[in-house]
Amino acid sequence: MRVGLLVPGGFLAGAALCAWMLRGAPESIAVDRAQPLTVVTYWHHFGAQMWLAFALAIVIASIGYLAALRGSSLRAVIALSALACAAALLFPVVFSSDVYAYAGYGDMALHGISPYAHARITVRDPLLDAMLWQWGNPPPMCVYGPAFVWLAQAIAAVFLPLGAAAPLWAFRVLACLALVACAPLAYAAFSPFPRATRLAAAAGIALNPIAIWSAAEGHNDTLALAIVLAGFALASRSRLFTGALLVALSALVKAPGAVAAVALAATSRRAAAGAALGIAMVAGLAIPLEYGVRAHLAPAGHYFPQFSLQYVSIPLAAVVVAALIAACFPKPGLRVTPVLALAGFLAIPNPYPWYAVWLLPVAFLAWESAGAWALIAASLLIAVRYYPDATTALSRPLNLTIVAVEFAVPLALMSAHIWNARRGRREIRTPVPGFARPRSP
Secondary structure (H helix, E strand, O other), rough: HHHHHHHHHHHHHHHHHHHHHHHHOOHHHHHOOOOOOEEEEOOHHHHHHHHHHHHHHHHHHHHOOOOOOOOOHHHHHHHHHHHHHHHHOOOOOEOOOHHHHHHHHHHHOOOOOOOOOOOOOOOOOOHHHHHHHHHHHOOOOOOOOOOOOOOOOOHHHHHHHHOOHHHHHHHHHHHHHHHHHHHHHHHHHHOOHHHHHHHHHHHHHHHHHHHHHHHHOOHHHHHHHHHHHHHHHHHHHOOOOHHHHHHHHHHHOOOOOHHHHHHOOOOHHHHHHHHHHHHHHHHHHHOHHHHHHHHHHHHHHHOOOOOOHHHHHHHHHHHHHHHHHEEEEEEHHHHHHHHHHHHHHHHOOOOOOOHHHHHHHHHHHHOOOOOHHHHHHHHHHHHHHHHHHHHHOOOOOHHHHHHHHHHHHHHHHHHHHHHHHHHOOOOOEEEEEEEEOOOOO
């Protein structure tokens, strides 16, 4: 517990350093600082200083995080997660403008403007002005499910009368609450596993420094993940149909929930029926999103990989991903799930830090393996992805260095995982709802 206090302590230290450095902020960023929530975007050398304060927080918090994985009670994990989220919210800056888009979509819906229409905004209020200053006019098309838009509309309706900053804070606090809730939900979802693994899963998700920072920035990944974990918790208690249905419906918030539903569907016919119904409901309710993608996003979009293996070389990325997937076939079972998760992460053309939140539950399906540690490493090292956006457009050698920092260690650990699997380590698979429990031979 004492070492675990480094998780909130790291964010407190980073927030204090960041606030101290802002006292000497250059005049050139005065407009950014005048916004309802300050976003560090292309601040050059001063942006590098802000990132260093953030990096300090992540490094210190990671020490406590790794210690917590080895032994913490569920109550301690919940308390530490809440404290860490509160500490992260004390940072005077963030590095992503996504929460402006979330709140803006809700405000647009209040004015009868479809967030999926990619239309120029002519209506004005303080929140819309702030969103447009961050994103331009027209703002980017919403790529989230209708349930998230309904939530955003409700938040805008309730909190906008309190000022433009209030809906932004509402999203941030809600994302933090969802992350804290992931601790007991993960403990329940992993109920077929040994208690030590269940506790590690709770700590591994709710105390992960990048997950905490993503929640403090207001990203909706923690909200969608909480729904997914709730569905798996139901499935682990033999409520396979209901659990799979709930997991599939999480895609009404964000699309990765559908992938989780497909994985759960493979465990039984009842789960498959629940997932199929849920995906059908999502497809019916998400028609405006589907139309927006076809009519606006696809025709105007440009494929532009950044800070990923595809940025280095698309053929290289294809070969690495194909090799990871091919390595899974001779050894089926839970030990291949980290390999598939890392392959999916490497296939993303522009991996943002908050995407790593989705890697975390998979790590504990094969806990203590090299593959599990590869996913943990990937989730922490992706913090360097914030550096270029905080500073400015970088040279290609520096961009390649960022990619190497992000992926070299995870790939090395995953290679060890695959090597160990090929040496013939056996796995006894027990048919249980939603999972197959690994046991020692």
